[in-house]
Amino acid sequence: MNNWISALAELQQQGEPCVLVTIIEEQGSTPRNAGSKMVVSATRLYDTIGGGHLEYKAMHIAREMLATGQHGTRLERFSLGASLGQCCGGVTVLLFEPMGQVQAHIAVFGAGHVGRALVPLLASLPCRVRWIDSRPQEFPALIPEGVRTIVNEEPVDEVADLPKGCYCIVMTHNHALDLELTAAILKRNDFAWFGLIGSKTKRVKFEHRLRDRGFDPQVVQRMKCPMGLADVKGKLPMEIAVSVAAEIIATYNVNFGQATASAEPIAQLLPHSRRSQA
Incomplete structure (x- = not known):
């Protein structure tokens, strides 16, 4: 062996x-x-x-x-x-x-500076990543293992093919496209986590536009914008990428990292003679 x-x-x-x-x-x-x-x-x-x-x-x-x-x-x-x-x-x-075990299926929309910093981090985790953009020239020459690049002139069309429970990250070069992707993702409303790159001001604008389209405010509240852990500061692409990756790790650890209901505390499993010595 x-x-x-x-x-x-x-x-x-x-x-x-x-x-x-x-x-x-x-x-x-x-x-x-x-x-x-x-x-x-x-x-x-x-x-x-x-x-x-x-x-x-x-x-x-x-x-x-x-x-x-x-x-x-x-x-x-x-x-x-x-x-x-x-x-x-x-x-x-x-x-x-x-x-x-694959902990998460992740869809990253956008191959800009932050996307290029984030995807290698995600690829090093027990995840499967779909990396989607309309611009083939934006993808790097070397794609990490476990990452599938998708070039589509209409990235919104890819939302329909995402697996249920997917982690969705929207960080494209176009605010109008970000809004359409956001609407498509929220319409499905079966994601595990959804993050949109941007400021609090962008979030307020999107909330108004989504409300005008008839979206339930409780559904819109599931959108993380700004996304990433607040304690991880910085505006550099790698700093933003680390912050977003950290929030995803924290989220999937809650879903998958806990012991099963059938797992008993170790003290209950050890022989009585050993427990008495503890």
């Missing part, structure tokens, strides 16, 4: 989801090594946590997490014995961490 570190790097580079399984507690007559890890993909195992029925059961749980698209970490406590093919008792606690 390949080393789990190199296997994890390879799978992440390929964009293939996997689960990292780690022994975080083991007590028994023939203890395994706490800290041992293995990586489970849909079709392969990398490295080992000691083999046997426990490893087989861990593989089954990990692949079930992959099949159902679980994003949160999971802790499982196993009592060693006949159920796991062990002759003696003991307890093992395993940590399951989904890795390489």
